[in-house]
Amino acid sequence: MLGRISLTARLTALYTLVSAVVLVGLGALVVMATERHFVELDRDFLKDKIALIQKIVQASGPGAPLVPQLSGVLASHQGLFIELRQGEQVVFATREGVFPPSAVGAAAAPDQPTDWRVGGQTLRGMRALVEAPAAQTPLQILVALDTAHHAHFMHKLVQTLALYLLAAISLSGLLGWWAARNGLSPLRTMKERAQAVTGQRLDQRMPVETVPVEFAELAQSLNTMLERLQADFARLQDFSSDLAHELRTPINNLLTQTQVSLAQKREASVYQDILASNAEEFQRLARMVSDMLFLAKTAHGIELPHPEAIWLDQEARALFDFYDAVADDKGIRLSITGQARVMGDRLMIRRAIGNLLSNALRHSTADAEVTVTIEEQDGTATLCLNNRGETIAPEALPRLFDRFFRVDRSRSHPDSDGAGLGLSITKAIMLAHGGEVSVTSVDGLTSFCLVFRSPLAAQGAAIGDAPNG
Structure with missing residues (x-):
């Protein structure tokens, strides 16, 4: 099912998911930073009140009433709770039950505020000690602040951030879809070009300069x-x-x-x-x-029917005997130089050389010479067949090995019954042997070369005795 989802939909979903993760993470950081800021504000506020209470307690003389003075501190601060203790005895308290044992116990850090809940209220408090005049033991100051206004603000902030995140994620999804659709528009253009390709319209090309x-x-x-x-x-x-x-x-x-x-x-x-x-x-x-x-x-590629080690000069001389009568009729001399040994199918290689020799005798001028030169160098064996005749036009050379191709279709050769397939077959034979065939024609000298890339070509002189000419 996932394989049928379009690339645009996948990119849109991925972009939306990444945007959601980033935005939610950013929202969480904002909430955490705001919470931490409120804690720091409350801590400073509570420390300020503790310092004020310490000053009042230390300034009061023995027997001086603390209740009126501390009540004055509370008058301008709603939600502020104070309790003074001397040991286990409560000396002053704004309201009983505000400070549970967990808030005044040893677990509460003196310099850090502690949160707890009492009667549906969330309080944040701190504790400190103060030396009171004429008191045998220090007084313990407990100060707490109602955080309802902070909770209300955080609730509104979370709601606002949630709405913003939903809107931002939706907008990111739309922008992601727009970006993916426009980014993949070159693919749609290429698809339209591909759909326009038919057997009669193969000239269509994909835009290269206008795509990413x-x-x-x-x-x-x-x-x-x-x-x-x-x-x-x-x-x-x-x-x-x-x-x-x-x-x-x-x-x-x-x-x-x-x-x-x-x-x-x-x-x-x-x-x-x-x-x-x-x-x-x-x-x-x-x-x-x-x-x-x-x-x-x-x-479509074929395997060689009967691969064996073959001396190229032996095969060329055997063909000389076969074409000797044709050469004598035109007064053409046949000669061969060099030797090399290759691995291949004997009948196929002989047919390739025979096609070139027949072609050379057909197009060579009378009383000329057809030479076969065999060389072996750098792991390759090359057999070149040269003849004198009409120079082949350079533009025709690449097409000589095409099927049924003739340089001059208006000119016929009555001495030949060929159909224009000989050179094509020669090329196919060389490809089957992993080699190649090439042709050059300059100033009336035409040369066809067969190049064999066989391991035996590099070792021909070392394997067995060379044949006798």
């Missing part, structure tokens, strides 16, 4: 997330469009050839040629579907 510092990091994080979503959604739209375009070509070819073949009867050899052509298109579609399934798996 505490919300700025949250707003920036949400903006970063929205930017990623927008970029991913744009790539998904481009991918869907490219996929439809790539699938449309072979499907149209199959449909056209099938419709033409069904238009009239033909010889068996013609049907065989048409079926052979259709089979090529089906193979192209099958490879495209297989590549797309592979990319879909790697997008």
Whole structure:
């Protein structure tokens, strides 16, 4: 149930509780200070009266009547009670029963007032001793004051403070609610912006400059997330469009050839040629579907099927043998330098290198050279494949590894049946191995590099014998 309480309500309740504690504490301090002040006033008053009585007693001669003189002291002071005792005998008393034994006993401190109740009255009194003329023992002076006027004042004060506290706490609650609501208004603004985000409106951003510092990091994080979503959604739209375009070509070819073949009867050899052509298109579609399934798996992270120690130069030379005929047709020379050993899946790494080599042979100029350079340094192994050809525009380099991306869509390569997924697959393979792939193109020299960060890369020269070139 508490989890459903709004943050505004929680802050309001907390602010009200803190205000109530502070105000009640302040009210208690006021009451205690007032009580202490009254005690000090009464103590000074009682001391003054004791001093006056002592003066009267000491000034009176033997046998002089004390009653008239003490009655004069009481005449101008309502609620004042006096009693003189000599031992256990009461010499003078304004009223009997005012001073109980607890008020005159040894427990009562001589310099501090003592409170007690008699007949519904609350009295505050003090005691002192005085040497009387011709008296064998000192007289004990007992003075008490009725505190009814103090009690009445304190009762009114407590009532006033209670009303003030209730009003102040209520006002604090309202101010707390207003402060919490206005303080959380940036969250409501961010909520409205978030509700406006749809698949067609991913350009909405959270206000960063207009929100408090505490919300700025949250707003920036949400903006970063929205930017990623927008970029991913744009790539998904481009991918869907490219996929439809790539699938449309072979499907149209199959449909056209099938419709033409069904238009009239033909010889068996013609049907065989048409079926052979259709089979090529089906193979192209099958490879495209297989590549797309592979990319879909790697997008969510995969474990290497068969990790093992692999010599990169051995795999590159094996691919040289496979592509040797294509290289000879274009008069391209293949060369390799360096060696390194990494941990990975042999078929996946060979496919990554093969994609780069096929791409290099396709775009390299005739009678040029394609070189593979392998280096090992600081725990990483790098395989770079270099070829001479047309310089790739700098703005196109970041998109080379996107699915179905081609630098020049208007230009086709009749010697290739690729669908523009080779470099994307190479990137996915390197990510699965914890590495990366990069590309540079300057003055006609294009270089693709595979970077492996495998423990064996730093120990390749020490593990086993290096392969023979």
